[in-house]
Amino acid sequence: xxxxxxxxxxxxxxxxxxxxxxxxxxxxxxxxxxxxxxxxxxxxxxxxxxxxxxxxxxxxxxxxxxxxxxxxxxxxxxxxxxxxx
Amino acid sequence: xxxxxxxxxxxxxxxxxxxxxxxxxxxxxxxxxxxxxxxxxxxxxxxxxxxxxxxxxxxxxxxxxxxxxxxxxxxxxxxxxxxxxxxxxxxxxxxxxxxxxxxxxxxxxxxxxxxxxxxxxxxxxxxxxxxxxxxxxxxxxxxxxxxxxxxxxxxxxxxxxxxxxxx
Numbered sequence: 001x002x003x004x005x006x007x008x009x010x011x012x013x014x015x016x017x018x019x020x021x022x023x024x025x026x027x028x029x030x031x032x033x034x035x036x037x038x039x040x041x042x043x044x045x046x047x048x049x050x051x052x053x054x055x056x057x058x059x060x061x062x063x064x065x066x067x068x069x070x071x072x073x074x075x076x077x078x079x080x081x082x083x084x085x
Numbered sequence: 086x087x088x089x090x091x092x093x094x095x096x097x098x099x100x101x102x103x104x105x106x107x108x109x110x111x112x113x114x115x116x117x118x119x120x121x122x123x124x125x126x127x128x129x130x131x132x133x134x135x136x137x138x139x140x141x142x143x144x145x146x147x148x149x150x151x152x153x154x155x156x157x158x159x160x161x162x163x164x165x166x167x168x169x170x171x172x173x174x175x176x177x178x179x180x181x182x183x184x185x186x187x188x189x190x191x192x193x194x195x196x197x198x199x200x201x202x203x204x205x206x207x208x209x210x211x212x213x214x215x216x217x218x219x220x221x222x223x224x225x226x227x228x229x230x231x232x233x234x235x236x237x238x239x240x241x242x243x244x245x246x247x248x249x250x251x252x
């Protein structure tokens with residue numbers, strides 16, 4: 001199974017993931033997240049950590065758009081592009 | 086008139102449809118392919134309205150040769166499962182990518198698995214993969230957008246897509 005742990009990632013990818021993770025963690029409404037049912041909380045926390053929308057959506061057992069809406073309600077940025085400049 | 090063709094996945098469509106100047110998509114490309122999997126995933130009213138508008142204008146085209154993509158899909162998904170540097174690529178994104186490869190179209194996606202696949206296997210899969218950032222840049226370079234930085238800020242305001250700089 002691919003892409004489960006940070007240590008698998010090359011430096012550049014890990015850098016990106018850490019930037020994205022920090023942004024998601026900082027913006028997320030943790031009070032609301034803690035009040036979610038366990039299944040959804042796990043899915044949202046997985047997304048915040050890994051940024052893998054498809055896997056998180058499957059964990060949540062939700063349609064893609066519904067899951068994106070849930071993330072937005074929780075103030076979790078869904079799409080982040082790290083720019084090289 | 087542009088000669089570029091696109092293939093689009095679900096996440097890109099869902100996000101782009103929230104952008105105030107979403108019609109610019111039709112300036113960048115002559116037409117765009119989607120698969121039925123992508124359409125099946127769209128549920129919300131704003132996205133459905135955007136997609137039905139593009140379909141009725143003939144801009145969005147349902148890809149007619151889906152079955153011919155199977156071997157490419159198998160290859161892409163297998164690589165993504167076995168390479169720990171790439172997130173597992175699901176069929177809707179894999180189809181958009183396979184269309185890009187087969188039709189020489191620009192793949193519009195925000196999927197990190199696809200982006201990484203091209204970075205790591207670019208010689209095997211010579212496909213142009215653009216996210217919103219690259220599309221906005223293309224629109225700016227072709228003078229559909231006057232101020233790139235301002236438009237990027239508008240895009241973030243409308244879609245909440247963030248564009249941090251690498252440290």
